[in-house]
Structure formats: structure tokens, C-alpha cells
Amino acid sequence: MELTLIFTLGEEVYGLEIDAIQEIIENPALHNVPLTEGVLNGAINFHGQILAVIDLPGLLGFTTEERDHRYVVLTPELKSMVLSVSGVVRIARLDLSSLQPAPAEAGDSAIRGVAYLEDKMVNLLDTDKVINQLENRYIE
Numbered sequence: 001m002e003l004t005l006i007f008t009l010g011e012e013v014y015g016l017e018i019d020a021i022q023e024i025i026e027n028p029a030l031h032n033v034p035l036t037e038g039v040l041n042g043a044i045n046f047h048g049q050i051l052a053v054i055d056l057p058g059l060l061g062f063t064t065e066e067r068d069h070r071y072v073v074l075t076p077e078l079k080s081m082v083l084s085v086s087g088v089v090r091i092a093r094l095d096l097s098s099l100q101p102a103p104a105e106a107g108d109s110a111i112r113g114v115a116y117l118e119d120k121m122v123n124l125l126d127t128d129k130v131i132n133q134l135e136n137r138y139i140e
Contacts, residue, residue, distance in 0.1 A: 001093040004115075005072065006122060008087040010062035015094055015115065015122040022073045022080075024088065039137065041084055046073060053082045059133055060110055062086070078127050092117055099124060 003018040028044040030053060036042075039059040043050050053071065057064060064086055072083040099113035102123070110133065112126035 002096045003091055004094045004096075004122075004124075006089040006092050006117065007068075007072070007085045008089060009057045009060060010064040010086055012062075013089070013117075013120055013122050014085075014125050015092075015117075016072070016125045016127070017096075018091065020074055020078055020127055022075045025071050025073060025082075027069050028071060028082075039134070044071070044082060046082070049080065051080055051082050053084055054130075054134060056083045056130070057086050059130065059137070074127065079131060094122060094124075096124070 004015040030042045039055045041053040041055050068087045070088045094115045102111040110129040111123045115122050
């Protein structure tokens with residue numbers, strides 16, 4: 001059983017292992033970054049480091065406008081970036097040893113697999129795929 005942050009992207013439930021998260025912060029001062037658009041929402045000063053804020057629902061194609069006031073800061077091993085999500089739900093224990101494959105309709109999305117929490121399907125976020133999608137979007 002792994003401690004996992006449960007959050008939403010649009011109407012879907014996602015999870016991310018706690019080991020990938022440095023901190024969850026509330027209402028950071030978001031600074032505009034000139035000449036950026038799309039899924040790069042700006043930057044924050046996080047303990048003296050300037051980190052990019054990525055609109056995760058926008059990156060993954062969710063059309064909902066709703067965003068939580070809490071932001072997920074990834075660890076330095078995961079490129080030290082900040083994710084904006086639709087909603088932070090809670091931290092729960094998930095059995096990742098019985099992770100099931102992502103649904104076929106997920107295609108090349110950022111889902112590593114599917115777990116269940118209280119009979120609710122939780123899509124486990126694949127941070128490598130998120131980073132790849134982000135890099136591909138901004139390659140010139």
C-alpha cells in the first residue's frame with residue numbers, strides 16, 4: 001500500500017505517489033511569464049527557487065475551467081515543477097502492486113495504470129509522460 005495524493009482532473013480521479021511530491025502549497029503568488037501561453041500558467045517563488053506552474057488539466061485535454069487553490073510541487077528528481085489540478089481530494093493508501101493497465105481509450109495519455117479506492121477508479125499519473133507531453137508541446 002502506497003500513500004497517494006488523490007486529485008481530480010475535470011471529472012476524472014487521479015493519483016500520484018507521495019514520494020513524487022515535495023509539497024502542496026496554497027494560493028501562491030503566481031507571476032506572469034512573458035511570451036508564454038497555453039499550459040504554462042506562470043511561475044512561483046518556492047523557497048527561493050523559481051518554478052514553472054503547469055496547468056495539468058489543460059495539458060491533458062480537460063476542458064473544465066475549475067482549478068484548486070492548492071498546487072502540487074513535484075520533487076527535484078521530477079524537474080521541480082508545480083502542477084495545477086482541478087481539485088485536491090485527499091491522501092489515501094492505494095494498492096499499487098495490483099495496478100491494472102490503463103484503459104485502451106486512454107491512448108498515449110499520462111496514465112500509468114488504474115487502481116481502485118473504495119470502488120472508485122483512480123488513474124495513476126505517469127509523470128514521465130507528463131514531462132514528455134510538456135516538452136513536445138514547447139519544442140520549436
